[in-house]
Amino acid sequence: MKIHQLSVFLENKPGQLRTACEVLAKARINLVTLSLADTVQFGILRLVIEDWQKAKTVLETAGCVVKVTEVLAIEVADQPGGLAQILEIVDHAGLNIEYMYAFTEKRGGKAALVFRFENADTAEQALKANGINMLGDVELFRRA
């Protein structure tokens, strides 16, 4: 099940991350998880948020460039080899991972990872065929 991720362009200079987070805080929007990719020049803030449409509007109104991407939230057994098992499936299916990051908290006793595949649909099918559970909006946001 695909979920929506917001990506925000940040210049790599002091205070930029805080500005984006404050905009969301003011609108009382809670982040489920995030990751930050950065280079010397710029950063990309990736966010998973329950009400992503509202978050997008709020960020754009504040002048941010925002992009919505479909990603997969994959359930991983919280034990040695848990991630390796997923990656094996990914390899065999010839899928290309653009990037990945973890949810900060467990979901129903299991770890969860966000995967951005080149092609989310193909990846979803391959993982499903191998009995891998993917979290949808309902499971992801119920805990909180």
Add this chain to the structure above:
Amino acid sequence: MNMTEHHPISAPDFMPVNELRATQLSRLQRTVQQAYDHVPLFHRRLDERGLKPADVRSLEDVRRLPFTVKADLRDTYPYGLFAAPMKEIVRLHASSGTTGKPIVVAYTQDDIRVWTETIMRSLVSCGLHAGDIVQNAYGYGLFTGGLGAHYGAEALGATVIPISGGNTERQLMVMKDFGVTAICCTPSYFLHLIDQSQQMGVDLKKLPLRAGVFGAEPWTENMRERIEAQSNIKAYDIYGLTEIIGPGVGIECAHQAGLHIFEDHFLAEIIDPETLEPLPIGSEGELVLTTLSKQAMPMIRYRTRDITAFYTEPCACGRSIRRIRRIGRRSDDMLIIRGINVFPSQIEAGLLRIEGTLPHYQIVLTREKDLDQMEVQVEVTPEVFSDEVRGLEELRKKIVRSIETITGIRVALRLVEPHTIQRSEGKAKRVIDKRNM
């Protein structure tokens, strides 16, 4: 009112060519005589060449006359080039000099009449008429844009909103609430208005606004395409300069293929900026203008520094007054980066070749270890933004390559957040030169 017929004020635009040339010659002779009689600098320069005003017998004889350059206006600051007594001068304007003193220009009552006429003819050429509601967002004051456009639009019978520049939110409110049908401002400011309108949730395409008369800075064809696509108006280029009269020296027509010069009031030549020799019709060079009607401050062979060329074909609109190509660059906004000549318009052209890149950019020049460094800052737009680092790096490389193809130099390119580059309320400040020279 029959919209296919032009306002009678535009009749000179369609004058038979032989009549036009005859008018130009008699006015040139009168102007030269007047400058010789009243402007000491011009008198001395003619004497030095052993010339008398009577030596101007044909239009080609203009080539024997000395050039006037911007430095002449500075050197004779403030009133040294005036050819009329102060009691006949009813208006002064000035252009802000980037260094030191401004240059001052003067108008008699008749000069104001001529200026008003050329603006009226310009607006008619852009399809405007009595009944239009014109938002004049050129700055009012010493700058010629505001009052120039104001007088012309009012004389045409349009409803003028003298809002002047700045206060973008109010501009958009007025545009929407007052049912504005045409706007006058700089093209970069209009782009800024488009930006702001999107943020304010105003859809320009749904407003009655149908024409923009944009000038006071060079802009590109791509910029026009963007403006027209995003606002659903026709964007017309108006040309002019303070030294000659202000806006209203030249204007596009409905065909948007070059700018018609109001040749009955301004004599245009194209010269080679290096050799100063006249160039054959159609060749690209520097535009040189001589005023044919100005009384207070006649300008003889003023070097505009604007690079253009005459069209050789007559225009489909039927105007007999000739057209020049849009001014893409000036011979003096040229940047010399490590010995290579670069024009800001080339950077813009490089950016616009990349899909989705809006022309909000700035060039920052620095000098490190005696080497010129050129950084181009470009605002990231939703169209080009990628959630992958690789995607943005590729965008950066693509832009660098595109600029390199046009200019031959590799620039340092920095992607910046939207709205971090200062928007111009007037002319866009494209170049920040931090080199200490």
